[in-house]
Amino acid sequence: MPTDLDALLTRIAACRACAGDFGHEPRPVVMVSPRTRLLICGQAPGRRVHESGRPFTDPSGDRLRDWLGIDSATFYGDDRIGVAAQAFCFPGTSPAGGDYPPPKRCAELWRAPLLEALDRVELTLLVGSHAQSWALAGRYRGMTETVRNWRDHLPDVLPLPHPSWRNTAWLARHTWFEADVLPYLRERVRGILHP
Numbered sequence: 001m002p003t004d005l006d007a008l009l010t011r012i013a014a015c016r017a018c019a020g021d022f023g024h025e026p027r028p029v030v031m032v033s034p035r036t037r038l039l040i041c042g043q044a045p046g047r048r049v050h051e052s053g054r055p056f057t058d059p060s061g062d063r064l065r066d067w068l069g070i071d072s073a074t075f076y077g078d079d080r081i082g083v084a085a086q087a088f089c090f091p092g093t094s095p096a097g098g099d100y101p102p103p104k105r106c107a108e109l110w111r112a113p114l115l116e117a118l119d120r121v122e123l124t125l126l127v128g129s130h131a132q133s134w135a136l137a138g139r140y141r142g143m144t145e146t147v148r149n150w151r152d153h154l155p156d157v158l159p160l161p162h163p164s165w166r167n168t169a170w171l172a173r174h175t176w177f178e179a180d181v182l183p184y185l186r187e188r189v190r191g192i193l194h195p
């Protein structure tokens, strides 16, 4: 029997609302289930994820899984883990080299009904500035200060930097992240997957 979530995911999979803005066919990538307890909200798929059709099939995903303390089999195989980026499709690469930001249209269209349908989520990871500024609104203080004050948002929300290689220097400068935040994150993930 299809659920509200199934129906919503079918509509998202068929969404082509940004087709006129992208130079390519939109390919929505979302990985959630009615059992999702840990929800990972990043910014938007990159080119590799666009091609694979699965979230975080890239070096960012490898670093994220290390942060979570889980392997790929668990990440993709345990339906208590869900991924719903701020935008579900690869927005394309700008002439400067980086990817374009996630189109706001996606969150405006889909985010509220999707989050409402995921009623078992215990912890939401806000990965990067786009997810944080949208979800925290007036409480967002820029990525670094928001992550530095990670305890302010517990127990439901944990802001993280994006695990992209672009943040390698940030991680080296802010050693408190690995020392303080990651042990807490891994403990929460263990608690969700091994209650």
Ligand code: SF4
Binding pocket: 012, 015, 016, 017, 018, 019, 026, 027, 028, 087, 088, 089, 103, 105, 106, 107, 109
């Ligand atoms: S990014 Fe979101 S709104 Fe745009 S086409 Fe993809 S699913 Fe639709």
